[in-house]
Amino acid sequence: GDSVTQMEGPVTLSEEAFLTINCTYTATGYPSLFWYVQYPGEGLQLLLKATKADDKGSNKGFEATYRKETTSFHLEKGSVQVSDSAVYFCALKDTGNQFYFGTGTSLTVIP
Amino acid sequence: DVKVTQSSRYLVKRTGEKVFLECVQDMDHENMFWYRQDPGLGLRLIYFSYDVKMKEKGDIPEGYSVSREKKERFSLILESASTNQTSMYLCASSPGHHSNQPQHFGDGTRLSIL
Numbered sequence: 001g002d003s004v005t006q007m008e009g010p011v012t013l014s015e016e017a018f019l020t021i022n023c024t025y026t027a028t029g030y031p032s033l034f035w036y037v038q039y040p041g042e043g044l045q046l047l048l049k050a051t052k053a054d055d056k057g058s059n060k061g062f063e064a065t066y067r068k069e070t071t072s073f074h075l076e077k078g079s080v081q082v083s084d085s086a087v088y089f090c091a092l093k094d095t096g097n098q099f100y101f102g103t104g105t106s107l108t109v110i111p
Numbered sequence: 112d113v114k115v116t117q118s119s120r121y122l123v124k125r126t127g128e129k130v131f132l133e134c135v136q137d138m139d140h141e142n143m144f145w146y147r148q149d150p151g152l153g154l155r156l157i158y159f160s161y162d163v164k165m166k167e168k169g170d171i172p173e174g175y176s177v178s179r180e181k182k183e184r185f186s187l188i189l190e191s192a193s194t195n196q197t198s199m200y201l202c203a204s205s206p207g208h209h210s211n212q213p214q215h216f217g218d219g220t221r222l223s224i225l
Contacts, residue, residue: 034213
């Protein structure tokens with residue numbers, strides 16, 4: 001069945017460091033891919049999305065490219081800030097109604 | 112913007128009580144979902160609904176039921192609350208079957224069963 005595997009955390013970075021959180025997926029057909037962010041005590045917010053191969057989603061300095069050949073959707077940011085400290089979830093939607101989530105990666109950015 | 116509203120941010124109940132968690136969305140979405148989130152376990156799907164009065168079991172439906180009498184409202188019911196149901200509960204909605212659009216989440220309900 002469909003599934004998402006993402007890099008385990010926690011990840012701790014210094015402010016202005018480069019961030020990569022790896023995400024790979026298994027799916028039949030052509031899923032849509034998403035990154036969500038969850039700040040402490042809140043629900044998940046959509047960060048970015050890509051709906052077909054080679055699409056690049058971007059938002060708030062974060063980027064991820066839908067790579068069908070490597071079944072990956074890695075999240076990157078060139079220079080993280082303290083305010084980026086949160087839990088990040090990679091997710092896919094199959095051609096039906098179902099969504100599949102990774103287990104989440106906790107990021108802490110220290111000044 | 113889509114808004115998904117969960118009725119309570121924090122809730123404390125006692126073992127054996129019947130507990131209702133309410134969720135309302137304002138974007139006419141066909142699909143609605145209930146998840147629970149526990150440390151180290153990520154999001155686990157309890158139930159989802161793709162239409163009024165329709166429901167499907169997710170990965171962990173035991174001890175829960177749901178109700179969807181109106182399109183905008185999806186209720187999660189703990190029939191007889193137990194301490195192992197202490198968790199963060201997240202409601203989400205999304206457009207229908209052929210859409211490639213994401214889920215939208217509420218702020219969550221942190222439920223404690225004493």
